[in-house]
Amino acid sequence: xxxxxxxxxxxxKSVRALSRRxxxxxxxxxxxxGPQGVREAVRWRPDLVVDVYVTPGAAGxxxxxxxxxxxxxxxxxxxxSDEVLAAMCDADAPQGVxxxxxxxxxxxxxxxxxxxxxxxxxxxxxxxxNAGTVIRGADATGAAAVLVSEASVDxxxxxxxxxxxxxxxxxxxxxxxxxxxxxxxxxxxxxRVLAADGAGERLLGDVDLTPSHAWVMGNEAWGLPEExxxxxxxxxRVPIWGKAExxxxxxxxxxxxxxxxxxxxx
Amino acid sequence: xxxxxxxxxxxxKSVRALSRRxxxxxxxxxxxxGPQGVREAVRWRPDLVVDVYVTPGAAGxxxxxxxxxxxxxxxxxxxxSDEVLAAMCDADAPQGVxxxxxxxxxxxxxxxxxxxxxxxxxxxxxxxxNAGTVIRGADATGAAAVLVSEASVDxxxxxxxxxxxxxxxxxxxxxxxxxxxxxxxxxxxxxRVLAADGAGERLLGDVDLTPSHAWVMGNEAWGLPEExxxxxxxxxRVPIWGKAExxxxxxxxxxxxxxxxxxxxx
Numbered sequence: 001x002x003x004x005x006x007x008x009x010x011x012x013k014s015v016r017a018l019s020r021r022x023x024x025x026x027x028x029x030x031x032x033x034g035p036q037g038v039r040e041a042v043r044w045r046p047d048l049v050v051d052v053y054v055t056p057g058a059a060g061x062x063x064x065x066x067x068x069x070x071x072x073x074x075x076x077x078x079x080x081s082d083e084v085l086a087a088m089c090d091a092d093a094p095q096g097v098x099x100x101x102x103x104x105x106x107x108x109x110x111x112x113x114x115x116x117x118x119x120x121x122x123x124x125x126x127x128x129x130n131a132g133t134v135i136r137g138a139d140a141t142g143a144a145a146v147l148v149s150e151a152s153v154d155x156x157x158x159x160x161x162x163x164x165x166x167x168x169x170x171x172x173x174x175x176x177x178x179x180x181x182x183x184x185x186x187x188x189x190x191x192r193v194l195a196a197d198g199a200g201e202r203l204l205g206d207v208d209l210t211p212s213h214a215w216v217m218g219n220e221a222w223g224l225p226e227e228x229x230x231x232x233x234x235x236x237r238v239p240i241w242g243k244a245e246x247x248x249x250x251x252x253x254x255x256x257x258x259x260x261x262x263x264x265x266x
Numbered sequence: 267x268x269x270x271x272x273x274x275x276x277x278x279k280s281v282r283a284l285s286r287r288x289x290x291x292x293x294x295x296x297x298x299x300g301p302q303g304v305r306e307a308v309r310w311r312p313d314l315v316v317d318v319y320v321t322p323g324a325a326g327x328x329x330x331x332x333x334x335x336x337x338x339x340x341x342x343x344x345x346x347s348d349e350v351l352a353a354m355c356d357a358d359a360p361q362g363v364x365x366x367x368x369x370x371x372x373x374x375x376x377x378x379x380x381x382x383x384x385x386x387x388x389x390x391x392x393x394x395x396n397a398g399t400v401i402r403g404a405d406a407t408g409a410a411a412v413l414v415s416e417a418s419v420d421x422x423x424x425x426x427x428x429x430x431x432x433x434x435x436x437x438x439x440x441x442x443x444x445x446x447x448x449x450x451x452x453x454x455x456x457x458r459v460l461a462a463d464g465a466g467e468r469l470l471g472d473v474d475l476t477p478s479h480a481w482v483m484g485n486e487a488w489g490l491p492e493e494x495x496x497x498x499x500x501x502x503r504v505p506i507w508g509k510a511e512x513x514x515x516x517x518x519x520x521x522x523x524x525x526x527x528x529x530x531x532x
Contacts, residue, residue, distance in 0.1 A: 137517060142507030170509035241408030241527050243436035251520045258521045261507050
């Protein structure tokens with residue numbers, strides 16, 4: 001296999017262009033950077049993988065994890081120079097491997113048809129690291145899906161994808177949802193909707209988390225607006241025992257999701 | 267009060283130099299950037315505050331939170347131009363306020379003399395955001411102190427300070443500790459030492475967290491080395507219900523600390 005060595009080729013430019021939201025939306029593709037994400041894509045969703053790019057150094061290091069299973073699945077694995085990979089990627093250190101993938105299709109209908117017990121609904125979340133960490137936490141706690149409102153960060157942007165370390169291939173992530181309609185739909189389906197917010201009157205430990213429920217998580221800086229909280233069944237607060245004023249969004253989501261999974265898997 | 271407007275003055279240079287570890291160690295000072303951290307410094311540890319710097323725009327915005335209490339406490343509050351503040355700070359957007367503070371003095375002896383029920387010991391933690399988030403989580407869960415081994419990131423570096431959003435002024439953070447000697451000392455004092463590691467044989471939910479204990483948290487990428495785990499009373503694993511391979515350090519620490527605080531504050 002001849003290695004791709006020209007960092008100014010059209011192919012490199014078209015991969016790099018996936019760092020732009022408009023290009024992702026037009027092509028329906030996104031870039032996964034780094035071995036963890038690519039390995040999970042190849043393992044769980046090879047149907048989404050369009051091209052795998054790997055440097056000579058990484059090809060040996062990730063032979064068993066990535067190159068062999070990708071080849072066995074009939075995927076296109078391209079050897080590229082370090083310069084080409086760097087030119088393709090948003091990250092400073094893509095660790096020798098990246099993959100172009102199709103954006104997975106998912107819908108609220110499909111998620112609800114499975115009778116989900118635990119869901120997360122993100123609204124107005126802007127920080128990529130927070131969004132990615134919440135998706136990873138939803139995955140770790142066995143949530144059925146992550147739902148994302150239209151006013152949130154694009155979860156297929158490079159920073160979010162990196163911080164999910166592969167969880168995007170583990171559970172459905174439904175994007176572009178209207179927050180009001182989604183909350184109403186969840187409640188109509190018998191799913192309790194719990195707003196996580198520092199202004200909540202009920203403490204996390206006092207809420208029965210065994211029935212099916214969805215956590216609504218809001219913006220990093222200003223939490224959930226009053227009109228969103230008013231749509232929910234309850235507004236729940238994570239307790240603070242020390243002098244800290246608050247938790248960041250990813251921490252609060254992790255605590256809530258672990259409380260849910262603990263209650264549902266006892 | 268005449269505003270400082272020369273971004274190339276010696277004062278600005280000496281503040282900016284605090285982004286270097288060698289300068290922090292030589293001077294015993296560090297820089298706190300942004301309103302949350304400065305407010306907490308002024309509120310909880312005015313004895314540590316050397317100088318507060320505020321832009322005209324921020325002086326009004328944070329009058330009640332920062333400027334008035336700082337002035338009432340006899341602290342030096344300097345008005346600076348936006349250019350001067352930007353030249354002083356590591357952050358792209360310091361939000362109009364920063365403060366030079368003395369590094370707080372603390373010691374393992376002083377922490378142990380208080381009979382701590384919950385502690386965190388960080389070893390080989392390199393990522394500033396993770397370290398800062400763990401300190402914030404320790405604060406939120408009412409931990410008595412955070413202990414940091416000599417092989418970890420400097421917790422007074424700009425990125426860690428920012429991600430603690432003031433928690434450095436809420437609880438003692440003891441740095442430069444030898445990991446072996448510290449674990450031995452904790453155990454000799456009757457504090458159970460629990461290693462948090464994905465390789466743990468016991469699940470978090472199966473551990474009695476009511477007695478005094480310390481969580482040992484290791485490196486982001488490779489966890490705790492075998493020799494460190496061997497020093498601890500138990501190696502404990504946070505459960506994973508979904509397909510995620512792991513949690514990041516900040517998430518794992520948050521889950522462990524909330525489990526501890528929940529058990530100790532029932």
